[in-house]
Each structure stands twice: as structure tokens, then as C-alpha cells.
Amino acid sequence: MGIGKLAFLECIRKPIKNIVLYIILSAIFTGILIGLRVYISAQHSKENALNSIGAFIQLSENYENRVESFQITSNMIESIVELPHVTGINQNIAEYAIPVNFKNVKAYSGERPDPNDKSYEEFYDITPDNIILDANLDNKSLDVFRLNQARLISGIIPDDRNPGLLIEKHLAEENHLTVGDPLILTSSKKIEISAEIIGIYETDAIFEITKNNTLGEGIFSMSPYNRVYSSLDIGIALYARSPANLCLKIIVDSPQNVDRVGKAIKMFDWDWKQYGLYNMTETYYQDHAQHIEELGNYSKMLLFYIFAIGAIFLSVILTVFSRYYDYDSGILLALGSKKRTIIFQYFLSTLYIVATAAITSIILAFTAASSLIEFILNSSNTVSFGIAQFENALMPDYSVYLSSLGIIGIGVFVVIIFVFLIFSCISPVYHVIRFNPREILSEKRR
Amino acid sequence: MLELKNITYSYTKNKDVLKNLSLQFQPGKFYTIFGSSGSGKTTCLSLLGGLDEPKSGKILLNSKEIKEIGYNNLRRKEICFVFQDFHLFTHMTAIENVMTAIKISDRKISKVEMKKRALDSLLSLGLDEKDLNRRVTKLSGGQQQRVAIARALATKSTYILADEPTGNLDLKNTENILNIFRELVEQHNKCVIAVTHSIKVRDASDICYEIEDGILTGET
Numbered sequence A: 001m002g003i004g005k006l007a008f009l010e011c012i013r014k015p016i017k018n019i020v021l022y023i024i025l026s027a028i029f030t031g032i033l034i035g036l037r038v039y040i041s042a043q044h045s046k047e048n049a050l051n052s053i054g055a056f057i058q059l060s061e062n063y064e065n066r067v068e069s070f071q072i073t074s075n076m077i078e079s080i081v082e083l084p085h086v087t088g089i090n091q092n093i094a095e096y097a098i099p100v101n102f103k104n105v106k107a108y109s110g111e112r113p114d115p116n117d118k119s120y121e122e123f124y125d126i127t128p129d130n131i132i133l134d135a136n137l138d139n140k141s142l143d144v145f146r147l148n149q150a151r152l153i154s155g156i157i158p159d160d161r162n163p164g165l166l167i168e169k170h171l172a173e174e175n176h177l178t179v180g181d182p183l184i185l186t187s188s189k190k191i192e193i194s195a196e197i198i199g200i201y202e203t204d205a206i207f208e209i210t211k212n213n214t215l216g217e218g219i220f221s222m223s224p225y226n227r228v229y230s231s232l233d234i235g236i237a238l239y240a241r242s243p244a245n246l247c248l249k250i251i252v253d254s255p256q257n258v259d260r261v262g263k264a265i266k267m268f269d270w271d272w273k274q275y276g277l278y279n280m281t282e283t284y285y286q287d288h289a290q291h292i293e294e295l296g297n298y299s300k301m302l303l304f305y306i307f308a309i310g311a312i313f314l315s316v317i318l319t320v321f322s323r324y325y326d327y328d329s330g331i332l333l334a335l336g337s338k339k340r341t342i343i344f345q346y347f348l349s350t351l352y353i354v355a356t357a358a359i360t361s362i363i364l365a366f367t368a369a370s371s372l373i374e375f376i377l378n379s380s381n382t383v384s385f386g387i388a389q390f391e392n393a394l395m396p397d398y399s400v401y402l403s404s405l406g407i408i409g410i411g412v413f414v415v416i417i418f419v420f421l422i423f424s425c426i427s428p429v430y431h432v433i434r435f436n437p438r439e440i441l442s443e444k445r446r
Numbered sequence B: 001m002l003e004l005k006n007i008t009y010s011y012t013k014n015k016d017v018l019k020n021l022s023l024q025f026q027p028g029k030f031y032t033i034f035g036s037s038g039s040g041k042t043t044c045l046s047l048l049g050g051l052d053e054p055k056s057g058k059i060l061l062n063s064k065e066i067k068e069i070g071y072n073n074l075r076r077k078e079i080c081f082v083f084q085d086f087h088l089f090t091h092m093t094a095i096e097n098v099m100t101a102i103k104i105s106d107r108k109i110s111k112v113e114m115k116k117r118a119l120d121s122l123l124s125l126g127l128d129e130k131d132l133n134r135r136v137t138k139l140s141g142g143q144q145q146r147v148a149i150a151r152a153l154a155t156k157s158t159y160i161l162a163d164e165p166t167g168n169l170d171l172k173n174t175e176n177i178l179n180i181f182r183e184l185v186e187q188h189n190k191c192v193i194a195v196t197h198s199i200k201v202r203d204a205s206d207i208c209y210e211i212e213d214g215i216l217t218g219e220t
Helices: A004-010 A015-053 A073-079 A169-174 A216-222 A232-239 A255-266 A280-288 A289-318 A322-336 A339-364 A368-381 A406-434 A437-441 B042-048 B071-078 B093-103 B111-124 B141-154 B171-188 B199-202
Strands: A056-061 A086-090 A092-099 A132-138 A152-154 A165-168 A183-186 A192-203 A227-231 A246-252 A275-279 B004-008 B018-026 B029-036 B056-059 B078-084 B159-163 B191-197 B207-212 B215-219
Touching: A004 A015, A004 A275, A004 A339, A015 A280, A015 A289, A015 A339, A015 A406, A056 A255, A056 A280, A073 A086, A073 A246, A092 A232, A132 A216, A132 A232, A165 A169, A169 A192, A192 A232, A227 A232, A246 A255, A246 B071, A255 A275, A255 A280, A275 A280, A280 A289, A289 A322, A322 A339, A322 A406, A322 A437, A322 B071, A322 B078, A322 B093, A339 A406, B004 B042, B018 B042, B018 B056, B018 B215, B029 B042, B029 B171, B029 B199, B042 B159, B042 B191, B071 B078, B071 B093, B078 B141, B093 B111, B093 B141, B111 B141, B141 B171, B159 B171, B171 B191, B171 B199, B191 B199
Parallel strands: A132 A227, A165 A192, B029 B191, B029 B207, B078 B159, B159 B191
Antiparallel strands: A056 A246, A056 A275, A086 A246, A092 A132, A092 A183, A152 A192, A165 A227, A183 A192, B004 B018, B004 B056, B207 B215
16 A cells, blocks of 8 residues: 555545545635636736727826916927837827718618707707818827728828828718819818818728717717818818827837836926826726726635635634544554655645646636636626717727636646645644654543 | 663653663563553553653663664564554555555565455454455454454564553453464464553463553562
8 A cells, every 4th residue: 555545545535524625625726717717817808908099198288287388399299209119199180070072971770860859059060961070190090090990992091291081981982982082171160171082991880879869960970981081281271270289199119118108208308287198098998998907806806815715714624624634643653654754645635635626626617617707707898888879899999808827827726726735734744743653542542 | 572671751850650660572472561540551662662762761672772773663664553442544444454554564565465465464363354345443343453453463563562452342352352462472473562451461461560650560
């Protein structure tokens, strides 16, 4: 009877102690696996959301300390673009514009807007026939193009070197427009401009009007099909704005470097009472992806409680069953076993139970418990972003995805198993070490 | 020969449990250490088995101090215990108990040889074959004590230290166990040292050391 066999007999022939130990360990490991998987899913989802949001900082007026003289100079822009990790800049004007020589698109799905509902009139410059002119210094850096939610199908994307307009395919088709045609627009400031179409794009966007629509037919102005992108100069001309008063969007190479770039900009000797520097990646994440953060916190809390409660339960069980170790240790010592051999035997028997519990937990966590994980994730995805008047597909991805554990997760799980293995061995080892062989003959043992 | 030489032992500073005690035990003889409760007889057994160390004096096995031999080695190779409460592994069968002891005493033994030796020992002590693969908790007190003796026999230890070996047995089983002890001594040249306060056991032994307050008061 080798040590391995003795340890095996110890496991299978002492059912009460070992089944209780097995059940507790299985429950702990299953909980830990679920917690770990949810935590890793939350981390991956956060990473995905941050990448989807993009990495950018906004330099604008200081919102806490409004100063009318706010101005962004070309020197400031030059200083910023030379910083490491800065990959680009953008300035943007997006406002309603009125088509003159074309009509907007009124295609939709979902709830039909009530033609008698004139509630849009309460809002300045919203009409059923408007479009939105989205003028940018760098249109390519916009989320829809960066995330490939919109793609150029004809011509080029406008920028400061290629002034002009970029319109959506539906708008082009309904008005029989093509690259090279002029569009005439007027703004609420009664300024009229004519600009050339230099590109046409198609989009994954849908335009589904919900029953929460409070704008009547004015909602059509918000259709993704009615969004016209342009070079910044057209926006400046149409809305009579100065580029010096526009916010500056500073594009960074990765979300991890946003803070670093922000700190570098803050080092510039500018009047920071006038300027405000805002981590928009973080702001958007906080505004839209709080459910991911909550999921991460929830999984950490779950892991903490499983650790704490599991350790307490395990300690109680091991204490309750500690007499087993005294009795058997005494016999083994009387037969001539060394203490370290006995300790190794108990280590092996505990290892068998821990390993069996670990395998059980893997099966449970990946089969029966997978529905529980899905439930947790689905619950977290139902966080409302407010009442939407319409849906379109052009949003950064804030979803939570179920991830596999990955190498790091598996490594952490193995370490946790090892910690519990050592913890489970403490009681038997303690009893063997402190056991006085003479006790085998003592009256107390009888 | 196993020998206690001028042994003094105390649990507390002021009171000696054994006082300058000298005893000798030779193979081929059945010894009893007889005395009332608290006389120091169990302490003697504990010292002989290397479960404890004396305050002064020497314990010798074939003229070599058992401390030098190593207490674990001593218990593995030379001596074996038989307890009043049997002290068998309750989660094991009779044969598994004996095989465990054999494996501890001889780490290199083959599985076949180990099983053969265990079977021989158990059957030689009158246990039925059907009982060998039963959990020891299913066996009677007499059968359990035979398993405990078979464990001692199978390890080929010369010295069998028995602590009140018949204390939990009825008259019939007591006689059986005493007969087995006699057989071990006469046919296997073992040395049985039984600590007892039973007159019946004392009378069955070849030599009886009577101890009172840690002092040898008689030898018969």
C-alpha cells in the first residue's frame, strides 16, 4: 500500500468528511470560475468599448470657468500635433441646414410620425425637411468611418485640402445626385452656400422611429441618410463661425495613452483658466458604458465574497473533522511512519479532492452555469441609455461579450486552486506536526 | 535484547514517574508489566517504543541505544504495538490494515509479496478468509485484536508491545489472544511485552515485572 493508494483510500472510505469537503470546494471553485469569467468578460468588453469609443481628448473652453476670449491658435495646434501618441486633430461644426435644390430622405422603419404633430416647432431650426451638415477638419477620423460603419462608394472624403460635400447613398439616389453635382444649403442664419459633392458613402445605419418620438415629422432631420459631411470651411461659411472658437479634438493612438497625452498638454504654458482639457474617452465610457464597469465591480465583489465565505466554511469543516487526523496520525506514527510522510499522504488525499472539485467546477461553470453567466451579462446589457426617439446602428459598441478565460484567467484559476489546496492542508499538517506520539497510549484517546 | 537501564522519567519537574528503573526483555519470552493505574507501566511501554525519551538512563536494543537506531526505524523494523482499543484504520479492511503496516516497515516489498505476507499472518491467527476483505469496524472486538496482532506479526518485528491487550475483550477472546501470544513467543521467537493490570494476563506470562510508583517491586 503506497502513499498514493493510502491517500486514495483516505478519500473514498471517509465519505462524510470528503463529500462535504468536495461539495464546498466545488461550490467555491464554481463561484470563482463564474466570477473570473464575468470579470474577464467585463475587462474585454471595456477594452472593446474603449477602442470603439476611440482615444481622444477635447481642448475647449473651461466649462467650470467660462471665458469669452477662448481661442485656439495655430501655434497651439502645432504644439499638440508634435506630441508623441497624437495621431491627428479634428474640429467640428454639426448643425441643421435647409436643402434648397434637393430634398431630404423620409425613408424610415418603425412608428409612422404623426403629420399633425408639430411639436418640433418648439425646437429652434428643426423642420421635417432639414438635414444635418457635419463639417469636419478630418472626416476620416469620425467614428462612422473609423469603425467602418460607413464606407465611401464614390469620390473622396472631404478634408481641408479637398473641400466639398460627402452625401449618403439614399440621399443621392432619391435626388439623382452624383459626384460633381452642386448642393445649395441655407442655415438658420439665412446664409446660403453652394458646394460640390465630392463623395458618396453608404452606411450600415438604420432609421427606426420609436413610439417615443416627440418631434413628429421633425424626426426626419435626424435620419442618418440626411447627414451630409463636409470640409470644415463649408461649415464655417454656412454658420459664420470662427475656427479659433471651435473645440479641438485631439486623436490619440490608443485609449491607454489618453492620460499621458493629456498630462503632456497640461505641461504647456497656456492659461488653463481659459482652456479646459477633457478626456472624452473616459467621459463617453462613463456616460454610456457604466454597465460594463458595474459588471466588473459586481464580479470582483462576487469573487471577494466567495473567497471570504469559502475560507470560513472550509476552516469550520476542517476543524470539525480534525479528529480524523489525530487518530490516523497516531497509528501511522506508531507503525513507524515519519511525520513528513504522513503530511505528504494528507497532501495527496487533499489534492485528489481538490482536483476532483476543480474538474467538477469546470464542468459546472461551462455547462449549467453558462446560462447563469448569460443571465448576468444580459441583465447588464439592459441598462437604459434614456428614452430613445429613434434607433440607428451608428453607435460605438458598448455591449458585453462573454469571453473565455484565456491563459491569464486559467493561470489565476490554477493559482486559486493551489491556494485552497494549501489552505485545506493546514489543518491536517498542523495536527500531524503538533501530535505527540505518546498520545497514542494516552487515556484520553480511548 | 531490549533493555531499560536506570531509567528515570517525569512529566513534571517535581515528581518522577519512573525512578531508576532497569528491566530486560528477551525474544522467546512473554513479559507482563503489572501494576495499578498510575504506577508508570504505560510510560515504560511508551519509552520502549520510542514514543518518548527518558530524563536519564538508557534504552538499549541489542546493546545499542534506540536513540541512535532512530525511533521511526525502531518502530518500523523492530517493535510493533498492540493497543487496548486496537487502533486499526477504521476506513480499511483487515487485509489493507496489515498491508499498510507491511509497506511502512518494508518500502521495497512487492505488491504480491506484501499481500501474501498479510494473508499468511491473518489466516495464521484464525481469521476467516471472508473476514479479510471486510472493514475492520464490521469485525468483533476479538477479531479486531487479531488483526492488530497480525499487523505486528506481518511486519516481522521481534518485539510486540501490547498496551492492555485484553482490556476490551470478553473472557473467551482474552483466552484466545493469550494463546496467540504464547504461540508467537514459542513458535515465532517473538518477545511479547504486555502492560496490564489483569491477573489472568499476568499469570499467562513467562516473566512479570511488578511496578508501583515507578519502582520495580517484584519480578516473578
